[in-house]
Amino acid sequence: MTEPRLSERHIRVARTARYYTMGGRSDGVDEAWFVLHGYRQAARRFARRFKVLDAPERIVVVPEALSRFYVDRSSGRHGPEHRVGASWMTREDRDSEIADYVAYLDALASEVATTAAPSVRRRVVLGFSQGAHTASRWVVLGRPAATELVLWGAGLATDLSPDALAAGLDGVRVTFVRGERDKFRDRREEEAQEALLRELGVSFSVLIFPGEHEIAPEPLLDLASGVPVPNQPTVEAMKELDEGGGERFGSAEELFRDLDI
Numbered sequence: 001m002t003e004p005r006l007s008e009r010h011i012r013v014a015r016t017a018r019y020y021t022m023g024g025r026s027d028g029v030d031e032a033w034f035v036l037h038g039y040r041q042a043a044r045r046f047a048r049r050f051k052v053l054d055a056p057e058r059i060v061v062v063p064e065a066l067s068r069f070y071v072d073r074s075s076g077r078h079g080p081e082h083r084v085g086a087s088w089m090t091r092e093d094r095d096s097e098i099a100d101y102v103a104y105l106d107a108l109a110s111e112v113a114t115t116a117a118p119s120v121r122r123r124v125v126l127g128f129s130q131g132a133h134t135a136s137r138w139v140v141l142g143r144p145a146a147t148e149l150v151l152w153g154a155g156l157a158t159d160l161s162p163d164a165l166a167a168g169l170d171g172v173r174v175t176f177v178r179g180e181r182d183k184f185r186d187r188r189e190e191e192a193q194e195a196l197l198r199e200l201g202v203s204f205s206v207l208i209f210p211g212e213h214e215i216a217p218e219p220l221l222d223l224a225s226g227v228p229v230p231n232q233p234t235v236e237a238m239k240e241l242d243e244g245g246g247e248r249f250g251s252a253e254e255l256f257r258d259l260d261i
Contacts, residue, residue, distance in 0.1 A: 024059025
């Protein structure tokens with residue numbers, strides 16, 4: 001028997017998306033953080049990782065991916081004791097899934113903008129693990145009006161073209177956050193992405209903490225402080241000075257002369 005000829009088609013449907021918020025309990029809200037969970041995670045559980053950011057002047061928005069599934073294995077019917085997680089996308093029909101979640105997150109950002117104070121000066125998009133790829137696509141392809149992009153436990157989505165990255169990250173402060181003991185780290189990919197951003201003239205920083213593939217409070221507080229994280233060349237230069245290398249100057253005037261300023 002021959003296989004029937006199938007025609008792939010698509011239809012747009014309305015979906016109800018779930019998200020959680022924390023903080024932002026004053027009229028003087030001046031920070032909005034959008035934090036995107038990783039694969040198999042649920043927004044409500046993920047939100048607990050950000051309790052150190054809870055503050056009246058800061059609203060933290062935790063959207064949940066549109067595709068939910070049971071995380072725990074079961075030999076029979078799943079019950080209330082089985083955990084549910086979510087995924088931003090799979091390789092199946094990926095272009096449609098990316099377009100759908102970019103549109104969803106754009107709509108969410110617009111909704112939050114109507115409730116937050118007009119004085120919001122800092123808009124941070126943070127993605128963890130699979131959420132890092134999602135966050136980078138949203139910032140580059142969508143309209144979050146982000147001032148900062150934080151990629152935690154993963155890097156940029158590799159399907160973003162150099163031209164799209166250069167345009168989408170213009171004026172956006174990019175920070176990579178990496179756990180020293182993260183078993184999922186890919187050093188070659190990290191170096192390749194850093195080299196690409198340098199070539200594109202995109203400013204970025206790297207924050208490494210003594211942890212694993214996890215959201216940890218200490219680096220979160222470092223990010224929240226607003227103090228710029230030293231970039232990799234700065235870290236290397238500081239290490240060189242600590243080891244007795246590098247060039248030292250007797251006065252600021254000597255330094256300025258060396259820099260030709």
